[in-house]
Amino acid sequence: MNPLSSIRIAFAALRLNLMRSMLTMLGIIIGVASVITMIAVGAGAEARIAQQIDSLGSNLIIVVSGAITSGGVRLGFGTQMTLSEDDAQALQREIPEILVAAPGVRGTAQIIYGNLNWSTVIFGTTTDFLAARDWGVAQGRPFEQAEEDRAAKVALLGQTVASTLFGSADPVGQLIRIKKVPFTVVGVLDRKGQSMQGQDQDDTVVMPLSTARNRVLGGSEVSRRAVGAILVKMREGADMHAAGTQIHDLLRQRHRLQPAQDDDFWIRNLSEVAQAQEASSRVLTLLLAAVASVSLVVGGIGIMNIMLVSVTERTREIGLRLAVGARSRDILGQFLIEALTLSLTGGLIGIAVGAAASFTIGHWAHWQTELSMPAILLAVGFAAVIGVFFGFYPARKASRLQPIEALRYE
Known part of the structure; x- marks a missing residue:
């Protein structure tokens, strides 16, 4: 069986259970949308910090006068x-x-x-x-x-x-x-x-x-x-x-x-302040993206679960194909393609949802957001890896079925 036939059969199988396929993709959609939105919010925060630093002036050091002490209380820098x-x-x-x-x-x-x-x-x-x-x-x-x-x-x-x-x-x-x-x-x-x-x-x-x-x-x-x-x-x-x-x-x-x-003075190096704030913003962005990535893992578990159900439902079909000459790798490829299709389709829908969510946050919450192509590619690539990783076990299980036992399955 050539790869094109495997893709055609995989799409046909997913269309037969369209509602179940959509529900299975929901975890991937939410995961990709969350990752893209969180990274966009974090990137917007970094850009905002950079704008504020630039507004103060580049390569700027501010030296402030010292503090005055009154009754044992220091009133802060600049008071003297x-x-x-x-x-x-x-x-x-x-x-x-x-x-x-x-x-x-x-x-x-x-x-x-x-x-x-x-x-x-x-x-x-x-x-x-x-x-x-x-x-x-x-x-x-x-x-x-x-x-x-x-x-x-x-x-x-x-x-x-x-x-x-x-x-x-x-x-x-x-x-x-x-x-x-x-x-x-x-x-x-x-x-x-x-x-x-x-x-x-x-x-x-x-x-x-x-x-x-x-x-x-x-x-x-x-x-x-x-x-x-x-x-x-x-x-x-x-x-x-x-x-x-x-x-x-x-x-x-x-x-x-x-x-x-x-x-009796205070020196404020704005480049160090900028570096510290940008580092904090990057850590926050990575933390938000990591939390959002949990949704992708949950979506991957959903794909594995539904693929195992699909293998069980189609055991006789798998046995028939093996009996008429299909090889184990054809069955493996077919189920991997189904899992990958679920994850990539969910990823593409998740991009649209994430972009819409980022725009909504920026427009209504007046929070600067920035969509970046690397973030989109990372989210979709991660979704594809999740699909292959969690789809491999059900696909391997399907490919290792014995034709006689599969045909006898009720």
Whole structure:
């Protein structure tokens, strides 16, 4: 019997018990759909993390000022401004791998335009800030070094602030008031979206550091050349871990900290954060896929069970074929083809169900999902292996029947 005849006979046998075949495939359908959906959800989470890391800026290290202690209670990093503009200049001057180091101060204020107002984050920084954050300007222009030198009253608006105060109108050139001080809007920043902590990065106003210090935040909040943070952008290909160590050692030296003293600053290497979060996401994806794969194994057991029933029901048919010249390998191939057909058909239906489930989750739950061809091929390939593995025993049992005994079977 040639392979084509075996395939034809296998399909005919499955059509005779169509409902039973569909119920048998149900386990494979659920298994493949679950694997594809779980991997799509996990891949979407990884992509979301990558987007959030990219929105912060590539090759970025953030140095935050130290913590203040009040009544024996440490209030957290950034509560005491232990960094300075001089620290930022020293980092850029003495560590060759640093491309730019942008110092900054941060506060909150009410922004007023006409009869509209909005409370937002004020960030005073240097002209290197946009390069450090890989942040472009959608409208207008960035502020210039000359404006920073003379503490000019100019500001860049984030997308959230611009849309809240101006709607669809062009904010560039308009006057806004921040703590009763008039500012000219010189540009609108590109959209960044949420940070890894879920904060809206576009809900901000960026202005020259000298302006924020002298005209908005005031001497009580920011004294002399102190800053709350320094954004350090490394050159492409730089060793981020080694750079973090160099920054740490240089700042301890500049702050004259003794070996027994704690750091009065905190270094956050975003590449390490990204790697840790991506690793966690991959582990979660693999765990979800492994759990979903249990459904495939259950589906395989269902295939083996129904194939054993089929062998029992068709014992006389098998004996007749063996008696008229069919070989054992023909019977083995026929039943293996039936098992493989059940698993592959279930796999193909499972792909459609999994894709639909992924789309539904992404659309209604607002959760990013990503279908990938490797995940689809893996799920279908696993389904095929399950079909062959669990179909082999019933097929082998059928092929080893003796013609005389099979013909006598009632």
